[in-house]
Amino acid sequence: MSPLVRGLICVAIGAIIWFIPAPAGVGPQAWGLLAVFIATIAGFILQPMPIGAIAIIACALLPVLGIMKAGEALAGFSNTTIWLIVSAFMFAEGFIKTGLGKRISYMLLSKFGSSTLRVAYVMSAADFIIAPFTPSNTARGGGIIYPIVRSVTAAVGADAETGKNKKTGAFLMFSAYAAVITSACIFLTGASNNVLCNTLAQEMFGTSIGWGEWFMACIIPGLILTIATPYILYKLINPEIQDSPETMALAKKELGEMGAMSIKEKILCVIFIAALIMWATGSIHHIDSAFVALLGLSAMLLTKILDWSDITKQHGAWDVLVWMGVLVNMAAYLSKFGLMKWFAGVMAAQFAGMPWMTMLIILCLVYTFAHYVLASNSAHIMALFAAFATILVAAGAPVLGVLILLGALCNSASFLTHYGCGVTPIFFGANFMGQGQWWKIGFIITMLHIVVWMGVGLPVMKIIGML
Structure with missing residues (x-):
């Protein structure tokens, strides 16, 4: 399908909604905004052009169509949580530019990488350490973790083309990918879509969660x-190689070539730890998480870890700022114009009499497996979070519990397909697994995540007062 056809489909979707009479209880402003919003979501999914460009067009249409005033249409760019994401992208650049991310990974591998299973755990540990400061799975997984695990597969003689030790390569690749996705669930700043959920919850329900609270849950x-x-992956894939002393040798060699830790790496470590402490203690000092991140970014600029050209080159960060600012703002005004209240009332009537916990389980399953038709976690959140969260909160489910569960499961759903999120094609592209095997194992790991998030996550949230 050509970009022109995809674009016309998006316009047609918006036009159809625009000309359908608004239901009783929904004002013309709310209905018009819904038409632009749905057309924008369709554009984000079909992508007739880059999503940042689609967002700009949508933003321009709002005052032109008389839906919002100019100042209202641009209000989303003042959202602090969006600036948290932008700043965290810069932290990721610091980890990559200084080599600190690779050094952490190779240090762990040189000490604990004596077997393929241990290598998998080491890569998980490395990603866990780096994740709080890299909200892009693509930046963290593709820029730091993938190159390292690719070197490891070569060191143990795994070759996708010849088929030699192919199961070993498949195990190392998928387990490293799983580490990236799991870390994204654990930290609010581990994935940009987590912050998008948080921002939408704040705009829709007036409730959001801090970095430390998300981490505790x-x-x-x-x-x-x-x-x-x-x-589980080790048992499912059954790699040919169990012991891998070559990995430790490779890591020691790479560390030797990197040389002693540079002054910039040491400074970044201090900034990294200080920001982490300030995020975790936000309830004490009351400094907004976004400004903690901006302070960290300021420190990196002052110490020359990054220069301004590094900041301007971060196209992904500025792209997120544009599309997230526009989309979150539209979602906020859908709530302000009363559409979400109307929708909640309609849906609550359909689920009347059903306990909210039962509803939560059913809707979370639908929400997760809907990812089969989506190729982006952010698109998933934009398409489904507001509707599902509105239904659940109207039924009596606590906002924070809904926020965390829908946020985590969006990440978990990335396992389902080989196009699950931005970083997935990178690991799949190593060609150690075919599509059928990837989908089969991905389904199993997704089910594991669902069981753990509902069977353990919900009780934990109950204990700490979020349910």
Whole structure:
């Protein structure tokens, strides 16, 4: 399908909604905004052009069509949580530019990488350390983790083309990919879509969650998944090689070539730890998480870890700023214009009499497996979060519990396909697994995540007062 046809489909979707009479209880502003919003979501999914461009067009249409005033249409760019994401992208650049991310990984591998199963756990540990400061799975997984695990597969003689030790390569690749996705669940700043969920919850329900609170709710189920996943993959894939002393030798060689830790790496370590402490203690000092991240970015600029050209080159960060600012703002005004309240009332009537916990389980399953038709976690959140969260909160489910569960399961759903999120094609592209095997194992790991998030995550949230 050509970009022109995809674009016309998006326009047609918006036009159809625009000209359908608004239901009783929904004002013309709300209905018009819904038409633009749905057309924008369709554009994000079909992508007739880059999503940042689609967002700009949508933003321009809002005042032109008389839906919102100019200042209202641009209000989303003042959202602090969006700036948290932008700043965290810069942290990721610092990890890559200084080599600190690779050094951490190779240090762990040089000490603990004596077997393929241990290598899987080491890569999980490395990703866990780096994840709080790299909200892009593509930047963290593709820029740091993938090159390292690719070197490891070569060191143990795994070759996708010849088929030699192919199962070993498949195990190492999928377990490293699983580490990236699991870490994204654990930290609020581990994936940009987590912050998108948080921002939408704030705009829709007036409730959001801090970095430390998210971590408290997710660390126990997250650690269970971090420990269980490599072992289950080891049993499912059954790699030919169990002992891998070559990995330790490779890591020591790479560390030797990197030389002593540079002054910039040491400075970044201090900034990294200080920001982590400030995020975790936000309830004490009351400094917004976004400004903690901006302070960290300022420190990196002052110490020349990054220069301004590094900042301007971060196209992914500025792209996120544009499309997230526009989309979150539209979602906020859908709520302000009363559409979400109307929708909640309609849906609550359909589920009347059903306990909210039962509803939560059913809708979470639908929400997760809907990812088969989506190729982006952010698109998943934009398409489904507002509707599902509105239904559940109207039924009596606590906002924070809904926020965390829908946020985590969006990440978990990335396992389902070989196009699950931005980083998935990178690991799949190593060609150690075919599509059928990837989908089969991905389904099993997704089910594991669902069981753990509902069986352990919900009780944990109950204990700490979020349910």
